[in-house]
Amino acid sequence: MDVEAYIRARKKVRAPLLMTHVVCGYPSFEDNMKELEIMAQYGVDFVELQFPFSEPSADGPLFVKANQESIDHGTRVAQCFEFMARVTERFDFKVLMMGYYNTAFKMGHEAFIKRLKAAGACGYILPDLPIEEAKELHALSEEAGLFPVILMTPTNTDERLEKLGAVAKGMVYAVARKGVTGSKTEMSNEVATFLERCRKHTDLPLGVGFGVSNREDLDFIAANADIAIIGTAALKAWESDREKALDAFFTGLGLTKS
Amino acid sequence: MDVEAYIRARKKVRAPLLMTHVVCGYPSFEDNMKELEIMAQYGVDFVELQFPFSEPSADGPLFVKANQESIDHGTRVAQCFEFMARVTERFDFKVLMMGYYNTAFKMGHEAFIKRLKAAGACGYILPDLPIEEAKELHALSEEAGLFPVILMTPTNTDERLEKLGAVAKGMVYAVARKGVTGSKTEMSNEVATFLERCRKHTDLPLGVGFGVSNREDLDFIAANADIAIIGTAALKAWESDREKALDAFFTGLGLTKS
């Protein structure tokens, strides 16, 4: 089932869809697995598995720390792929690789796509890879049936959004505000206007990320887009009291455990 | 009795004549008096009383320290004059003021000469007052019957020695070597040649100073000049063991106590 069909199917069940995030190897792969179990119980639709990178310059403090510590503990890219394979095998949600371009560049575009495919990913998010630089990788992805998640941002001109829309596949990641991951976004008229602008330039499902953390955010996204992308908020919960807090976090979002 | 007559008379008794030195107020005026008593017992012919100055740039380490400590203990110029008066009253040797020009300049030339005269000095040595700058002071001295001790040095040209000789009165102080007071001078042919050069430019009695410290020096000076000037060596003795050492020092010079 391709991703658009998947999304259409899931949307019948609820709105918005949910995408969550873990940093591979942080605090440990075992913990990651436990987090994912809970996420699966709450019926999460997509999960980003972030491959840790030493220079995570688009991430906020919590993810920076997570990337760094994971590397310091010895997490290697090969382990991330292995983990991904176990995850896609075990769970129903779709899995995306998230990370920085150097991870792909260093191993080579073909190897990257091949290994992603083998590990069962449906796509990837590389926030520091602009579309101009992505042609080869995008072509390889298309062949392999993977999609690169394109980001649209509030500072983009309409002209630019059009270009982004033209190459997007699978879904579009609408960055709700300036800044890095982690801090709260006020889901305001401004964001709604921005999402309308995105809408004009793509028919793909729209995910909204950066600072999504509570039920109101989800309602807002349900009204204005398709997928709520939850990153830091979930990790924060895990860090505060592991299973218990993460469970409470999802309940707080108004979700129910299956 | 003028100084030349005095010297002529003393020379009949022994050769060379002796000039010694104390720094007023160092270690204390009481100690100065004790030193002078011993010097008198050994028949010293002249004594320099050094008025302490804060910038004794022509002195060596021992006298520098003596100047500084005396000032630090509170020695004032007025006390030095009082002390000089007591000394000239009590002893037979002739007394010269020794010091830096600022002491004279600051109180005024007339006052300086008047106070010296009143305190019974026969002259003064101001090593940082070149003859070109000394005209007024020399004129006042002459009126008062005091003599300024002119220094001749081994670096002077013959032309310069002639100028120095022309203004000298009373005696000439031949500086045996380059440098400051304190360290030993080798009484060599070189010094003898220098003294001959001095002789050519003055008929006044010649004192030899800078590093005079033992009997050989005295013999050398007896053969080549008139007065041996002993500075640091005596203070060193006093510092090592006061009366006892100073006594031994003079005995070591081959002098006998009266």
Added chain:
Amino acid sequence: MDLFDFEEGREGYYGQYGGTFLPEILTTTIEEIKHCFRECKNDPGFWAEYEQLLQEYSGRPTPVTHLPNLSRKLGGAQIYVKREDLNHTGSHKINNVIGQGLLTRRLGKTRVIAETGAGQHGFATATMAAKFGFECKIYMGEVDVKRQRPNVFWMENLGAEVVAVQDGQKTLKDAINECLRDWVTNMANTHYVLGTACGPHPFPEMVSYFQSIIGREAKRQIHELAGRAPDRVYACVGGGSNSIGIFQGFMDEDNIDLVGCEAGGMGPGLGRHASRLAYHDASVGVAQGYKTYFLQNDDGNMLETQSIAAGLDYIGINPILAHLWEHKKVRFEAATNDEVREALKLVMATEGLIPALESTHAFVTAIAEAPSMSKDEIILVNMSGRGDKDIFTVADALEDDHWKAFIKNKAGEYGR
């Protein structure tokens, strides 16, 4: 040779190196800068104002000094030195920040941010911000804040806020990441004054352009002094701004041997140095916004680097230099920490110059090669900065006991 005459569709690329690899949110900002910088480049009034400001504020032109004593001692080539140490704030970094200051003003922005390692670039940026009236925040790895406190002290007194970066290795590269984070948040009023000819296009071009004043002056001066072009030109390479600055003056002439001198640290071996090209421990990667040789592992994660000179202690290298190196237009050598210590002592005692530890790397290589050159050959060394600001590092490097006693005593004065 115009380095910046990009092939169609390859703007910002030098051979395969360079490019712009930034989060989408910065696309508009970068476009704005590219556009504005193009305008500046084509506006003779801009360069005139730039030159005048550097002349009046920073004392340019800096001289070229002949080193007769050192040349005689080595018995080979005649050594000349371009004196970037005489700039206001003590290094070539001011050339870049003044240029970017003018650009910031033209962009209508009121706030600048900058990364700094040794502190020289932060110091220069804080100075420029005071002069232009910009708000200023300097990001500096916590490790560097601790070892370079004097520079922090001056930056703060110049009115800048200095943030100690707690991430990663807590050094220069982490400060760059932190700048990028600030920038994606505050680009509306903020210009990122990148300190070296690295990072996303147009920074390498822009910084190279501003630093080219070194080479322009040096070319004229060496001809005046020595009557002809130099045979070899040496410059240290951290990010690679002072080197590309001076090399640009000598690139059109053939037969001039341009030598980039990297931080050899403790010698070859992963994690022991910061040499990207002279040693063979680096490989091509993409990070911090651009593609170049990085000191990285097989996963593409960056390695620890090591150098006596904080300003050379960086994972990446100017993409233009990587390209020129590949085409054998620039030769690369490395100087070890030990060699730097010795060269510094030699230069101080024979010529009365105190090069920064960074700049001393260029001297090391020049000193090693001069003896085997003939007496009528000419060497030009770029002295990118002065060492007297780095007394803590230099005194540590030279293991001076009196200095240690002084510091202990001073600490005593401040109470326990």
Added chain:
Amino acid sequence: MDLFDFEEGREGYYGQYGGTFLPEILTTTIEEIKHCFRECKNDPGFWAEYEQLLQEYSGRPTPVTHLPNLSRKLGGAQIYVKREDLNHTGSHKINNVIGQGLLTRRLGKTRVIAETGAGQHGFATATMAAKFGFECKIYMGEVDVKRQRPNVFWMENLGAEVVAVQDGQKTLKDAINECLRDWVTNMANTHYVLGTACGPHPFPEMVSYFQSIIGREAKRQIHELAGRAPDRVYACVGGGSNSIGIFQGFMDEDNIDLVGCEAGGMGPGLGRHASRLAYHDASVGVAQGYKTYFLQNDDGNMLETQSIAAGLDYIGINPILAHLWEHKKVRFEAATNDEVREALKLVMATEGLIPALESTHAFVTAIAEAPSMSKDEIILVNMSGRGDKDIFTVADALEDDHWKAFIKNKAGEYGR
């Protein structure tokens, strides 16, 4: 007005001040210097070599910088600054030592000695000695050695021997005495490189002559920049060399207010400052080879002096300035330690300049007077040196807690 056109029989005198008051043993040496200096002055080649050396080695001409921000803030006169801080070694002291270095070579001497207080002149002399290949000994009061260790560190690395003087107050004046003692012993091969326009003739003349390059340049530059001569010129006065240096450029024009800025320390009162003329605690005396105003007691013994700036902390003053002051050609003001602290902070934050604590005294007075001047009036301040070398003193002066913590931590690293 030729200051050095002495009256018959009054060579070395400026009115009643100046002269040569030295032990007879130095008469021949001084004559030799006078003779040689006369030759140099009349030899256009000498000045040409001097200028060239300063250009190539020290980066002269130093610029004049307009301070628009500070001027605007104060709302009065336009403030311009002559940038002696941009010299090699960081202050105007190099102008003098390069001149005396050439003289030493011409005298055929191979060894130089110098006193130093703050360390700037010692640093400059050690640098010059390295450059000229002279043996070099620097005398520095023990108190100053202790508080100015960084400069000692550099001097030693430049190859100089630094002697900690244990006499007297163990500061600058005692170092001068110690130099005189060395000199009366070693004049055969040794030149005494006096650091300021004090001491016996011909030093005040010679040092003034070498420092006049500041005024020559500044005159031309201020005309170029501002279109006319300044209304007031401010310079700090320690011994009085940078001040006479810049003033000489503006002495021929009437109506230029020349202002000497002394160390007001903790304010008027014997022993609380180092102001010889602005306050009225000094009187005429003769010491250290010359006649001038000294801070002395009734016996003619020198007083303790006090200043935040070691380089101004001296008992005597340039006899030429004493004379010019008496004839109302130069006005004298004093700046207190507290005022200096405030002015330093202001200048750093508004203009990105870090004047030496000494030079900041000139800024204090300029800043105090500028607001009551009209907007088209022009002020020129001589920034005699840079403050970044004096971080220990400045950090202490500004009571910076981070700095203290850093030093304590550093001391910890060095072990107890």
